[in-house]
Amino acid sequence: MPRPLQATIHLDALHHNLGLLRARAQNARLWAVVKANAYGHGIERVFEGLRAADGFALLDLEEAQRVRELGWRGPILLLEGVFEARDLEWCSRLDLWHTVHCDAQIDMLSRHKTQVGHRVFLKMNSGMNRLGFAPQRFRAAWSRLNALPQVGEVSLMTHFSDADGERGIAHQLTVFQQNAQDLPGERSLANSAALLRHHLDADVMADWVRPGIALFGSSPDHPLHSLSDWGLRPTMSLHSRLIAVQSLAPGDSVGYASSYRASSHQRMGVVAAGYADGYPRQCPTGTPVLVSGVRTRTLGRVSMDMLAVDLEPVIQAGAAADIGASVTLWGQDPGGALLSIDEPAAAAGTIGYELMCALAPRVPVVTAA
């Protein structure tokens, strides 16, 4: 029997999340952001669940090619644009839209040979200071780009640094609007957090929204809002089983470095899941986990291949707490109970994005309709 650890990708949940975000974004078209191999889910696995999107946005030419091979004929956007001149040939061949965020990319375009004008998104650095033209240089970049015979339609974009947090988006929105004023072209601003939190603001929804994380069932502003607060559903579950059960006496310790000590008699289970599977070693004692659908907690250090869980709440609930009992590290339990990926992520001091992207290659993945 293989090790009882498995990830499940839920197509119905992807479909649900896409529909919810689309409805929320009103009339905007929707780029499904599928960079990082669809946030660790696998582009091929999520494609059916997301094919009602208006386009796919990603970073890698190789990923763009895979989306084309799946039969997608609609728009594909390279969020960082090209890295070298040769990439433009791929853009022409695969009919890719691409971001233009710096002068070097305009230079490359000006030397590119193409029959068909490229669709480009000119990016403004409205305050995040990652990619994009400075606001005062944006108009000049637009004029230069727009004059190139290699360019068809020019659209405008920017990216928010604090859409999920306290600072918010107002300062960047103002910069964008002032410096893009009167320029023609479609606009794209909102990531998941901006889409969810500013959906009534037509200037933020604009022509295209660009959600990623919310499609993949993680709340962008957890713990302020949970996944269910937003009406979203987990799209990735990580399931395993108990492979051993121990009875602890007061004073007994658990795992490496004896970091957990029992203060009373306690049943404890050993789960086949560890940091080599992508379950964070940083998760301390007390990280939430479901056993037989009952919410309990981890005990002690996470090892490479195993971790320990408290079985007392499971026994008290009258649920199965023996070898073979089902364990949900995150996602949806077979019985319907939910544990958002945001909870173990927060316990590890990180965000759902990182956990889903870090699912280890050794974990078998199945797709559920």
Ligand SMILES: *Cc1c(COP(=O)(O)O)cnc(C)c1O
């Ligand atoms: C990753 C990314 C997004 C999606 O962000 P989420 O927070 O996952 O919704 C949107 N736009 C750009 C430019 C990105 O890099």
